[in-house]
Amino acid sequence: QAAWSSEGFGSHWVRSVSVDLNNDASLVIDIPDALCERDKVKFTVHTKTTLSSFQKPEFSVPRQHEEFIWLHDTIVETEEYAGLIIPPAPPKPDFEGPREKMHKLGEGESSMTKEEYAKMKQELEAEYLAVFKKTVQVHEVFLQRFSSHPIFRKDRNFQIFLEYDQDLSVRRKNAKEMFGGFFKNMVKSADEVLISGVKEVDEFFEQEKTFLLDYSSKIKDATAKAEKMTRSHKNVADDYNHISGALNSTAADNNTAFKKHLEKYAEVFEKLRKLEDRVASDQELKLTELLRYYTRDIQAAKDLLYRRARALADNENSNKALDKARLKGKDIAQAEENQKQCLQKFDKLSESGKKELTSFKARRVVAFRKNLIEMTELEIKHAKVRRLKCCVYHYMFTRQCSGSHGKPGNLREF
Amino acid sequence: MSGSCGRIPPPFPDNEDQEAESDTRVLDSDEDDDDDDEGEDIFTGARSNPITPTSAPDEGDIFSEEGSYIRSDVHHATNGLHSDEEELDLFTEATVELTLTNTTSQGRREITGPTASACNTTQVPNSILKPSIVTKTTEELEEEESGDQFELNIAVTNPEKIGDGMNAYMSYKVSTQTTLPMFLNKTFSVRRRFSDFLGLYEKISAKHSLLGCIIPPPPQKSVVGMTKVKVGKEDSSSAEFVEKRRAALERYLQRVVAHPSLLQDPDVREFLERDELLRAVNTQTLSGPGLLKMINRASDAVNKMTIKMNESDNWFESKLQEVENEEQLLRRLHAAVDSLVNHRKELCSNTAVFSKSVAMLGSVEENSALSRALSQLAEVEDKMEQLHQQQAFNDFFILAELLADYIRLLGAVRCCFEQRMKVWQRLQEAQSTLQKKREAEAKLLWANKPEKLQQAKDDINEVKLSTANDKHNTWESKVSQYERDFERVTCTVRKEVLRFEKEKARDFKQHIVKYLESLLHTQHRLVKCWEAFLPEAKAIA
Numbered sequence: 001q002a003a004w005s006s007e008g009f010g011s012h013w014v015r016s017v018s019v020d021l022n023n024d025a026s027l028v029i030d031i032p033d034a035l036c037e038r039d040k041v042k043f044t045v046h047t048k049t050t051l052s053s054f055q056k057p058e059f060s061v062p063r064q065h066e067e068f069i070w071l072h073d074t075i076v077e078t079e080e081y082a083g084l085i086i087p088p089a090p091p092k093p094d095f096e097g098p099r100e101k102m103h104k105l106g107e108g109e110s111s112m113t114k115e116e117y118a119k120m121k122q123e124l125e126a127e128y129l130a131v132f133k134k135t136v137q138v139h140e141v142f143l144q145r146f147s148s149h150p151i152f153r154k155d156r157n158f159q160i161f162l163e164y165d166q167d168l169s170v171r172r173k174n175a176k177e178m179f180g181g182f183f184k185n186m187v188k189s190a191d192e193v194l195i196s197g198v199k200e201v202d203e204f205f206e207q208e209k210t211f212l213l214d215y216s217s218k219i220k221d222a223t224a225k226a227e228k229m230t231r232s233h234k235n236v237a238d239d240y241n242h243i244s245g246a247l248n249s250t251a252a253d254n255n256t257a258f259k260k261h262l263e264k265y266a267e268v269f270e271k272l273r274k275l276e277d278r279v280a281s282d283q284e285l286k287l288t289e290l291l292r293y294y295t296r297d298i299q300a301a302k303d304l305l306y307r308r309a310r311a312l313a314d315n316e317n318s319n320k321a322l323d324k325a326r327l328k329g330k331d332i333a334q335a336e337e338n339q340k341q342c343l344q345k346f347d348k349l350s351e352s353g354k355k356e357l358t359s360f361k362a363r364r365v366v367a368f369r370k371n372l373i374e375m376t377e378l379e380i381k382h383a384k385v386r387r388l389k390c391c392v393y394h395y396m397f398t399r400q401c402s403g404s405h406g407k408p409g410n411l412r413e414f
Numbered sequence: 415m416s417g418s419c420g421r422i423p424p425p426f427p428d429n430e431d432q433e434a435e436s437d438t439r440v441l442d443s444d445e446d447d448d449d450d451d452e453g454e455d456i457f458t459g460a461r462s463n464p465i466t467p468t469s470a471p472d473e474g475d476i477f478s479e480e481g482s483y484i485r486s487d488v489h490h491a492t493n494g495l496h497s498d499e500e501e502l503d504l505f506t507e508a509t510v511e512l513t514l515t516n517t518t519s520q521g522r523r524e525i526t527g528p529t530a531s532a533c534n535t536t537q538v539p540n541s542i543l544k545p546s547i548v549t550k551t552t553e554e555l556e557e558e559e560s561g562d563q564f565e566l567n568i569a570v571t572n573p574e575k576i577g578d579g580m581n582a583y584m585s586y587k588v589s590t591q592t593t594l595p596m597f598l599n600k601t602f603s604v605r606r607r608f609s610d611f612l613g614l615y616e617k618i619s620a621k622h623s624l625l626g627c628i629i630p631p632p633p634q635k636s637v638v639g640m641t642k643v644k645v646g647k648e649d650s651s652s653a654e655f656v657e658k659r660r661a662a663l664e665r666y667l668q669r670v671v672a673h674p675s676l677l678q679d680p681d682v683r684e685f686l687e688r689d690e691l692l693r694a695v696n697t698q699t700l701s702g703p704g705l706l707k708m709i710n711r712a713s714d715a716v717n718k719m720t721i722k723m724n725e726s727d728n729w730f731e732s733k734l735q736e737v738e739n740e741e742q743l744l745r746r747l748h749a750a751v752d753s754l755v756n757h758r759k760e761l762c763s764n765t766a767v768f769s770k771s772v773a774m775l776g777s778v779e780e781n782s783a784l785s786r787a788l789s790q791l792a793e794v795e796d797k798m799e800q801l802h803q804q805q806a807f808n809d810f811f812i813l814a815e816l817l818a819d820y821i822r823l824l825g826a827v828r829c830c831f832e833q834r835m836k837v838w839q840r841l842q843e844a845q846s847t848l849q850k851k852r853e854a855e856a857k858l859l860w861a862n863k864p865e866k867l868q869q870a871k872d873d874i875n876e877v878k879l880s881t882a883n884d885k886h887n888t889w890e891s892k893v894s895q896y897e898r899d900f901e902r903v904t905c906t907v908r909k910e911v912l913r914f915e916k917e918k919a920r921d922f923k924q925h926i927v928k929y930l931e932s933l934l935h936t937q938h939r940l941v942k943c944w945e946a947f948l949p950e951a952k953a954i955a
Contacts, residue, residue, distance in 0.1 A: 211780055218775045225768040232761035239754035246746045256736070258919050265926055272933075365781045369954035372787060376951050379944045387937035394930040397923055 026050045027147045029162070031140040036132060040064055041093045043139055047162045053154070054163060065092055067161065067168045068139055074157045075146075082307045082345075083352030084152070085360055087145035088296035093135040098127040116245035123241065123277075130281060134289065141293075200312075202350065208357055209305055216298045223291040230288050233280035240273035268393050275386050279379070286375035294364060301360055308353050311346040318342040566592040566671055568686070570664035573656050575643065576607075582644045583607050584656060586663060590686050596678075598687060608635075610691050611663055617681040618670070624837075626906035627676070628830045628914050630669035631822045633662035661811060665819060672917065730904075733911060734831050741824040748817040755814055758806035762799050769795035783954045790950040797943050801936050808932040816925045820918065827914060830907055837903045841896040848889045 026049060033044035046060040072089040075081055102124050109117050143162075146152040161168070200206040247266035318339040325335035572587040589603035615632040623629050639655040667686075671677050685691065769792045776788025855871060 211778070214778045215775070218771070218778055222768070222771040222775045225764065225771040229761065229764040229768045232757060232764045235757040236754060236761055239750060239757055242750040243747060243754065246743065246750055249743065249746075256915075258740075258915065258922075261919055261922060265922070268926065268930070361781070365784050365954060368784055368787075369951065372791065372951040372954070373948070376944050376948045380941055380948070383937045383940040383944065387934055387941065390930045390934040390937065394927055394934065397927050397930070 024148060027153055029140070029143045029147045031136050031143075034132070034136050036093075036095075039095075041132075041135060043068075043136065045143065045162060053159060056163075059163065059165075061162065061165050063161070063168075065090070065139070068142060070168055071146075071157060071161045072142075075152070075155065076303075078155070078157075081151070081155075082311070083304070083349040083356070084149075085297075085300050085304050085356045087142055087149075087152075088293075088300045090135070090138040090142045091296075093131070095128065095131055098124055098131060101127070113245065113249045115248055116242075119241065119245065123238075130284075134285075138293075204354055205305070205308065205350070212298060212302050212305060216295070216302060219291060219295045219298055223288065223295050226283075226288040226291050230280055230284045233276060233283065237273050237276035237280060240269045240276060244269035244273060264397075271389055271393075272386075275382060275389070279382050282375065282378045282382070286371045286378065290367065290371040294367070297360070297364070301357060304353050304356060308346070308349045311342070311349045315339075315342040315346040566590065566594055566677070568664065568667045568671060570660055570667065573660050574605075580644055583609075584640075584643060584659070586660060588667065588686065596683065602687060604687065604689060604691075606685070606691065608633075608659070608663070609693065610685070611666060613691070613693075614670075614681065614685045618676060618679060621679065621681075622676065623829065623833055625675075626830055626833055626837075626903040626910060627673070628823070628826050628910045629676075630666060630673070631826050632666055633659060658811075658815070661815065662819075665815075669823075673913075729908070730831065730834070734828070737824055737827050737831075741821060741828075744817050744821045744824065748814060748821060751809065751814045751817060755806055755809045758802055758809055762802040762806060765795055765799040765802055769793075769799060781954075787950045787954050790947055794943050794947045798940070801939055801943075805932065805936050808929065808936075812925050812929045812932060816921070820921075823914070823918075827911065830910060834900075834903045834907050837896070837900050841893070841900045844889065844893045844896050848893050851889060 028048045030046050031043050032046050035042040035044075042062050042064060044060050045063050046058075047054070048058045050057065069089055072086070076086050102121075105117070105120055105124060112120075146155070146158050152158060200209065244266045247262045247269065318335070318341075322332075322335040322339045325332045567590070569589045570586050571589065574585050574587075576583055576585045585605045585607050587603050588606050589601070590597070591601045593600065611632050612635075615629070619629050636655070636659075639652070639659070642652040643656060670682060676682055772788055772795060773792035776785050776792060779785035779788055
């Protein structure tokens with residue numbers, strides 16, 4: 001159980017993945033604080049608003065992850081939002097990784113020196129913190145997507161989520177029961193609906209369908225591979241840590257000159273570790289997290305297509321029903337009404353969907369651009385720092401060689 | 415080449431410790447922030463001492479030219495006359511110049527033994543940095559009383575498979591370049607096979623280990639590795655094995671000739687010079703596990719000794735303990751470095767896989783600028799994969815092999831101590847025999863039996879069977895001989911250990927320096943890769 005405050009995270013942690021959020025001062029949301037107790041994370045959702053629909057101009061409520069999920073599911077199930085891309089639900093806070101490592105560290109405590117143990121503990125705490133920061137960011141962005149959307153920001157449930165200072169658990173239970181099953185059904189048949197191909201009348205949506213299906217699988221794959229790559233970086237950093245630890249672990253009473261050398265080398269490896277770690281976490285944040293986020297967002301876009309495809313199917317069915325009714329001469333008025341509604345719904349979905357998907361494209365491109373640039377700049381910076389440090393250490397070590405010949409005769413190999 | 419070639423920055427006079435401190439302090443100051451200006455502080459710190467340039471000593475040292483680029487540029491940087499940006503550019507320049515030296519030194523590679531060109535047919539990356547014996551021997555000799563300038567470079571190159579099937583073997587070219595008068599030529603080369611090296615070890619060991627010398631152990635035999643080569647498997651793992659073996663043989667020879675008394679040994683000379691060597695037989699005992707067993711038996715023997723040595727000072731006891739501790743440390747380090755190598759290899763393959771995935775993503779991306787950027791990213795990641803592979807190679811050959819070598823060398827040091835024990839034991843036995851005979855004589859004196867007394871006296875002065883080495887033939891002279899032997903061995907072991915420690919410190923430093931160089935090189939390439947990508951990322955619209 002530890003409490004980390006997210007104060008002073010710095011702007012680079014926030015809003016790096018999605019852009020153009022929180023630009024409108026009339027409704028500003030952030031998560032300035034969060035508490036981690038055992039398995040539960042309590043986020044402090046802070047709202048500042050000039051909108052009259054809210055009771056106060058500024059207020060905060062504590063929320064848990066499940067309540068965010070409630071909000072998401074509620075919005076998904078709201079009929080009128082069928083034509084919008086619903087911001088994807090934030091993933092559950094997952095401290096399993098660092099927790100397991102901490103457990104392993106505790107078991108292996110006896111086999112390492114005090115310094116090494118302390119260092120590894122420090123590192124794990126940093127890892128915890130990183131996971132923590134990320135989950136705060138992801139929950140924050142989720143809310144900001146709503147607040148910056150002209151339609152969502154007016155949603156009554158969204159308002160309740162922000163304002164209601166009691167636990168939403170009562171509603172949560174109902175929501176889970178009600179929506180859980182429905183949602184599952186949707187996802188299951190989603191691909192079939194799309195792929196089985198109700199005949200698409202609109203060129204735009206036909207293209208979108210092809211694109212999104214293909215892109216979705218590829219970005220999922222890229223995310224998984226990026227995660228593996230980042231993990232390897234972390235492993236290399238860990239190894240540097242072990243090397244550094246071993247170099248520092250010579251017996252306390254051993255005062256040889258060699259030992260002093262080893263301690264100096266330990267320093268080098270410690271620096272290398274820090275740099276490797278930074279590369280890994282920056283890559284994780286800028287690249288892996290970007291891919292992860294858009295994997296979810298692409299899924300949300302696909303969901304929009306599914307709903308429209310459903311509406312299209314409904315529309316076709318209603319047409320058929322109307323024809324049948326006319327043939328039979330029964331219930332024509334009802335069938336006509338039904339058909340009118342289905343058509344309306346479908347048209348509304350298509351119009352809204354087109355707008356949403358178009359702005360989604362733009363958003364995606366901007367986000368990729370921003371993150372790729374930032375990632376590249378960070379990589380360059382880190383590589384330059386590493387290069388510099390290697391240079392300096394190299395200089396230090398070669399200068400201290402015995403005699404006046406401290407030249408490294410091996411540079412010719414370059 | 416630029417005019418700065420050949421100039422070497424001098425050591426800072428008397429301020430070594432202070433310098434080191436200021437550098438470290440400054441290096442520590444840039445801890446957790448990502449400021450861009452963290453680089454220059456290092457030079458602010460180092461500027462505290464004036465730098466006086468000296469001209470490079472012209473030594474006929476073939477590596478002197480190429481060795482000092484980066485140093486002279488760093489030298490410039492510390493003058494404090496340049497802006498921060500320029501400092502970074504100088505490094506870029508420095509490392510660019512470093513790349514240039516590679517091509518110009520090609521011509522020299524023949525003599526020094528190209529490791530890269532020989533292995534061009536294999537998958538193994540070319541940038542292995544060979545240990546240079548020059549720095550070792552010249553520095554070493556500066557410390558020796560004799561002060562004779564000599565030079566000897568050895569390279570093991572051009573592994574060639576001779577024959578086919580299970581009788582096949584690898585033949586290596588051993589090239590020597592020297593100014594030493596005891597050799598017939600200045601440059602010469604011979605071909606040797608692995609068992610020849612083992613045979614050399616056997617000969618050296620037989621002669622010198624009794625004197626208390628630390629004999630460098632030969633590289634280990636590997637049935638699995640060799641079988642793959644014999645069978646003709648042309649994959650990267652067998653290429654790696656051959657390269658590993660070649661490098662190990664080279665290091666082995668370099669260590670042998672770095673030892674002043676071993677260098678004088680005619681067997682060593684013959685090994686280097688003679689065209690055809692008699693095939694060494696019975697090298698089974700000297701294979702990896704066999705040798706290790708021998709070493710371990712040695713240390714067991716030392717531990718089991720019932721009569722503890724009465725040391726006048728416990729230098730030997732504490733030194734042996736030190737050696738054992740150090741061996742443990744190196745084993746631990748080796749395990750950690752091994753892990754590093756493996757994880758780096760994993761990183762390498764994960765990066766390759768990721769690269770492909772990004773390429774696929776780019777191919778379906780509908781925005782053309784983003785699509786192009788993603789394919790460029792895939793290419794960058796591809797280059798990263800190569801860099802990671804190279805780094806894994808360096809991790810292994812520079813760090814892991816160094817540690818493995820020294821774990822075995824420390825074993826050899828333990829053997830050396832054991833030798834001294836054996837000599838001491840022999841002395842003890844002789845002394846106790848002499849003692850017994852003297853007691854017997856005294857008893858007889860007391861018992862007053864003159865005939866037996868004479869016999870006892872004769873006993874002490876008994877004529878022993880003389881061997882070729884046994885010049886003295888009485889127990890008394892034997893004891894005094896063994897006493898002298900023991901003192902000599904003690905003195906030799908002491909000297910050897912000190913020499914070894916100096917060499918070890920130097921070796922480690924050299925390798926860390928090399929490792930830093932390899933990292934430097936990699937990081938430089940990294941910077942270039944990402945800098946080339948940045949405009950692509952910015953071009954996304």
